[in-house]
Amino acid sequence: MTRWRRGAMLAGLLILAAATAAAAVVTVQDLRANRAVEVSRSTVANATDTGETALLQRLAAGGQADTADLAPSLAFIDAHNDCSDFRLATLLRARLAYGSAFSQEAQARLKRTLVAFPYWMDVKGSGGPMVYWSENHQILFAQAEFLAGGLYPAALFADGRTGADHRAQARDRITFWLDQRWRFGFSEWNSHYYLEDIAALANLADFAQAPEVSRKAEIILDLLMLDLAGRSLHGEFIATSGRLYENNAKTGDEAVRRVLRHAFVQRQAPGSAHGLEINLFLSRYAAPPVLAAIAADPGAAVIRTSTGRDPGELAADRALADPERRIMAQWGMEAFTNPEGVSQSMRYIRGHGLLANPFLSGFRQLNYRALSPALPWLSRTLDLPTNGTVLGRADVYAWRTSNLVMSTTQAHRPGGFGNQQRVFIATFGPGLTVFHSHPAVRPGEPPPNGNSPGYWTGSGRLPLSCQDGPVNLSLYRLPKTPGFGRKTHLEFTHLYAPRARFDQVILEPTQLFLRKGEAWLAVSATAPLEPAGPDEIIQRGRETAWVTEASSARAETFSAFVARVRANPPRLDKGVLAYRAGGHPLTAAMAKGCARDGRPLDTAYPRHASPYAQVPRDSEAIDIAFAGHALRLDFQAGTREMH
Structure with missing residues (x-):
């Protein structure tokens, strides 16, 4: 190794170490001393904040729009606030669908904002506090630029290019984004950020004025709706997810409902x-009948899906040879500092002057050209906490009945840093869930990655979590120290179970039994369970295990279920979690993964496998059929055939 390379690595270590506070171990006693602290909630800025939803409602009812109606939204957008793209989606629909209801002054005022706005990271002025790169923001910004360019094709935008130029550039990003969703599904799997995707896709379906774009937007909307239909229950959608905030995991989202x-x-x-959601309500798009039939299916179903891909797969994809597309794919899966992508991140940030963006300012610590060759080594060796934001491939298992949906992202980076991932959750209906996690911070403390992971949002460290039928095994193994870049380390895991909302609750030293209507759930631990409030149960230790089993009145009485599970406690011995379910031994071990009957559990799924569809990864066409309805999607041909 040359002298300069050794120096670069040393410099990197010193730079990163200087940004890291001293580690501290936090015990359950420390937590209890802070119980009075309010748990911080992560929220997503809603489109109602600046009034454009009410404006669109008024226009749809035959009203008019003047400059005063636009003022709050345009002031927000002109300041380049984060989530400006949310507002743009609704304003553009208002202008395109009801332009004749805008006064001339209102049209001129809106045009000034639309031609001055920086729609992508390569535009001067895009260094403000806006997130462009996550999966939902990518399509929101692209559809806004595409539609604005179509409105004013001859106008000169702030960067000197015409609207037609912007429309062509945005179309390229849109078609690439749509193609990625067709090939790999959503990196933000089962997230309530689907709302943002839906708004953008509905706008493209209605106003693209390019048949290929409109049809492909509808096809991707169909696939998103298939996700919602297959994992919803009684009008609720809360499932294992790549991005799920505390309030969404606990009580869901009324807009999604x-x-x-x-x-x-x-x-x-x-x-x-x-x-x-108003953009969907006013759209001509209608979900195919087969998806409504799936959502209403009263029978039991196992749904296995695979979505996204791991960062290591990107280098071999010829479609990502262009640096712009590579960064869209990489940052769309929240891969910034991981070993496979940190060099590309730094080059793109440096090349586009993005260090001024507050969301990327942390990269200033790495902005040393001599350090560049060592960045992947540093990321891998130090195991940077920001590597936990990577979403990567998700193989999702869902066990769905008429009264419960239990879902798991199988063996998702066990033992690694987490962020907003919720790898296991059981949903009983509107606003009622049970899940567990490793809290990353004390209640009320600021999360390490902006708004996550928190006390209930995501996980500090991810478990080995696997599901087989109605049984989930989750094994947490926490390191002795919090790891490079983390200040605190909570040596326990905890369960969210709002016990007052269940019809019957039995809490025993190491087991919890819950009954809601005709749905039964048992949670078994390998260490004593300690209630820490009406909704929380703690399990101490650096190695903890949670085994969750579901059943229902169709299979057995609640008392029989309790007696059966009570007589079958899980065992954790020498790092191996063991449980017997349905006559079959199940095991989970960090080094070996999960097994059934001594054979590795298959956790690598096709794109979709369920009673409704059988779809391999990278399929040319997708066929969905149920209850006398059928849908065939062909992305390249741009066709969606319903029967």
């Missing part, structure tokens, strides 16, 4: 919307 009602039950009036 409105989308479910609109798509699968009855079209909703625009007046019932409170945010971005």
